[in-house]
Amino acid sequence: MxxxxxxxxxxxxxxxxxxxxxxxxxxxxxxxxxxxxxxxxxxxxxxxxxxxxxxxxxxxxxxxxxxxxxxxxxxxxxxxxxxxxxxxxxxxxxxxxxxxxxxxxxxxxxxxxxxxxxxxxxxxxxxxxxxxxxxxxxxxxxxxxxxxxxxxxxxxxxxxxxxxxxxxxxxxxxxxxxxxxGTADPPDGGDDENRDTVRDGSRGSDVQALQKFFKIPDDGIFGAMTEAAVKTFQMAQGLSVDGIVGPKTWGRVDEPKSVYTKQTSQYLPYTIWLRSPYAYRSQYQALTRILNSELLLPASPVFSEISDAATRGFQRGAGLTVDGMVGRQTWGTLFFGAPDD
Ligand SMILES: [Zn+2]
Missing domain, CATH: 3.40.80.10 (Peptidoglycan recognition protein-like)
Structure with missing residues (x-):
C-alpha cells in the first residue's frame, strides 16, 4: 500500500x-x-x-x-x-x-x-x-x-x-x-525566453534583476540610472549602445563576452576616486566632465548617482569589480582598454 x-x-x-x-x-x-x-x-x-x-x-x-x-x-x-x-x-x-x-x-x-x-x-x-x-x-x-x-x-x-x-x-x-x-534553472538563473525586452519606462521583475546585476537601487523601474548602466555595459560588451535590453543584451548579462578594447591616448591615466573629497576642486571637475562623457553622459562636472550607475554598468561589461568607484583599474580600462593578462 x-x-x-x-x-x-x-x-x-x-x-x-x-x-x-x-x-x-x-x-x-x-x-x-x-x-x-x-x-x-x-x-x-x-x-x-x-x-x-x-x-x-x-x-x-x-x-x-x-x-x-x-x-x-x-x-x-x-x-x-x-x-x-x-x-x-x-x-x-x-x-x-x-x-x-x-x-x-x-x-x-x-x-x-x-x-x-x-x-x-x-x-x-x-x-x-x-x-x-x-x-x-x-x-x-x-x-x-x-x-x-x-x-x-x-x-x-x-x-x-x-x-x-x-x-x-x-x-x-x-x-x-x-x-x-531537478532540471529547473536556479531561481536567479538565465531563462532568456521568459524575459521581456526592457527599456526606459519599463517596470517589473526583469528590470529589478537587471538592477541587481548592476548593483544599483533595485526599485524595478527602468529610469535614467538603469539606462546609464545598460548603455555603458553595452559599450563595454561591444554591442550597439541603445539602452534597450533585448535578447542580445540579456544574453550578455547571462554570459559576458567581449572585453572592452578602447584605445585612446588623449588623456593621461589618473588615479583618483572621483567621489573622494581629496582631489583639487578644479581638477576634480575637469576630470569628472571627461569621465561623464566617457560614460556616455552629458559632460557635467558632477559625479551624480547616474554617473555611479554608468560606472557600474561599465564595470560589469568590462569584467571589473562592480563598486561604482573610478579607481586606477576602472579609469585605466575606460581610457586605455583592458590590460592584457
Ligand atoms: Zn480534470
Missing part, C-alpha cells in the same frame, strides 16, 4: 472497494470551482469519481486514495494514473496555482514518481508512463493552448475538456515538472 508521509490522510469509502493498480502515470487536474470541499464532494452518493490527492490554494495536501487503489478521474487511464486535484477559485485561467500549491505539487509528484518508478517527463502517448494533464489529448493540434477542434480523448468522456486550463498547463510544463525532476 502506498501513502504519502506528512500529508492529511482522509480516505474515501472507495479506497476499500476500488481495484488494486500499479500506476505509471500522474495526471493533474483543477477543480474549476470556488470554495469546494473536494473530499466531501467525492463522498456524495451521486458522485462516482474520485482522486488520489487534493491540493488547496494554501498548499495543504490531502490524500484520499492509496495510490495502489484505482481512482476514477481519468477514463481509460483510471487503471494506470495517479490523479491530483488542485483547488482554484472558479477561474483557473485568471488565477494560476499559488506558490504554495506549486511546492506541494512538486512534493506529490516527486513522491509518486519515486514510489512507483514513474518518470518525470511528459507522457508521450495516452498510455505511456510519465506526467500529464487531464485535457492533454483533447486538442491534438495545440494541447497546451487548447486550440483547434476537440477530439474524443482516452482520458475523459467529456468532449472539449480544458482541465486544468492553459495557465496551469504552462505552469506544469515550465515550473512544476522542471522543479520536480
Amino acid at each position: 502506498a501513502r504519502m508521509p506528512g500529508v492529511v490522510w482522509d480516505p474515501l469509502p472507495e479506497n476499500r472497494t476500488e481495484p488494486y493498480i500499479n500506476p505509471s502515470q500522474i495526471i493533474v487536474h483543477t477543480a474549476v470551482d470556488g470554495n469546494v470541499n473536494i473530499p466531501a464532494y467525492f463522498r456524495r452518493r451521486d458522485v462516482f469519481v474520485e482522486s488520489h490527492f487534493w491540493i488547496t490554494r494554501s498548499g495543504r495536501i490531502t490524500q484520499m486514495m492509496d495510490t495502489h487503489r484505482q481512482a476514477d478521474a481519468n477514463y481509460r487511464a483510471n487503471n494506470s494514473a495517479i490523479s491530483i486535484e488542485t483547488e482554484d477559485d472558479g477561474d483557473p485561467e485568471g488565477n494560476p496555482w499559488t506558490y504554495a500549491q506549486i511546492q506541494s505539487l512538486v512534493r506529490v509528484i516527486k513522491w509518486a514518481a519515486s514510489t512507483h518508478g514513474i518518470p518525470i517527463q511528459r507522457c508521450r502517448s495516452s498510455t505511456a508512463p510519465g506526467v500529464g494533464w487531464h485535457s492533454m489529448w483533447s486538442y491534438p493540434t495545440d494541447p497546451i493552448n487548447l486550440r483547434g477542434r476537440p477530439v474524443p480523448s482516452p482520458w475523459t468522456t467529456a468532449l472539449g475538456k480544458t482541465c486544468p486550463g492553459r495557465t496551469r498547463i504552462r505552469q506544469l510544463i515550465d515550473v512544476v515538472m522542471p522543479l520536480a525532476s
Whole structure:
C-alpha cells in the first residue's frame, strides 16, 4: 500500500472497494470551482469519481486514495494514473496555482514518481508512463493552448475538456515538472525566453534583476540610472549602445563576452576616486566632465548617482569589480582598454 508521509490522510469509502493498480502515470487536474470541499464532494452518493490527492490554494495536501487503489478521474487511464486535484477559485485561467500549491505539487509528484518508478517527463502517448494533464489529448493540434477542434480523448468522456486550463498547463510544463525532476534553472538563473525586452519606462521583475546585476537601487523601474548602466555595459560588451535590453543584451548579462578594447591616448591615466573629497576642486571637475562623457553622459562636472550607475554598468561589461568607484583599474580600462593578462 502506498501513502504519502506528512500529508492529511482522509480516505474515501472507495479506497476499500476500488481495484488494486500499479500506476505509471500522474495526471493533474483543477477543480474549476470556488470554495469546494473536494473530499466531501467525492463522498456524495451521486458522485462516482474520485482522486488520489487534493491540493488547496494554501498548499495543504490531502490524500484520499492509496495510490495502489484505482481512482476514477481519468477514463481509460483510471487503471494506470495517479490523479491530483488542485483547488482554484472558479477561474483557473485568471488565477494560476499559488506558490504554495506549486511546492506541494512538486512534493506529490516527486513522491509518486519515486514510489512507483514513474518518470518525470511528459507522457508521450495516452498510455505511456510519465506526467500529464487531464485535457492533454483533447486538442491534438495545440494541447497546451487548447486550440483547434476537440477530439474524443482516452482520458475523459467529456468532449472539449480544458482541465486544468492553459495557465496551469504552462505552469506544469515550465515550473512544476522542471522543479520536480531537478532540471529547473536556479531561481536567479538565465531563462532568456521568459524575459521581456526592457527599456526606459519599463517596470517589473526583469528590470529589478537587471538592477541587481548592476548593483544599483533595485526599485524595478527602468529610469535614467538603469539606462546609464545598460548603455555603458553595452559599450563595454561591444554591442550597439541603445539602452534597450533585448535578447542580445540579456544574453550578455547571462554570459559576458567581449572585453572592452578602447584605445585612446588623449588623456593621461589618473588615479583618483572621483567621489573622494581629496582631489583639487578644479581638477576634480575637469576630470569628472571627461569621465561623464566617457560614460556616455552629458559632460557635467558632477559625479551624480547616474554617473555611479554608468560606472557600474561599465564595470560589469568590462569584467571589473562592480563598486561604482573610478579607481586606477576602472579609469585605466575606460581610457586605455583592458590590460592584457
Ligand atoms: Zn480534470
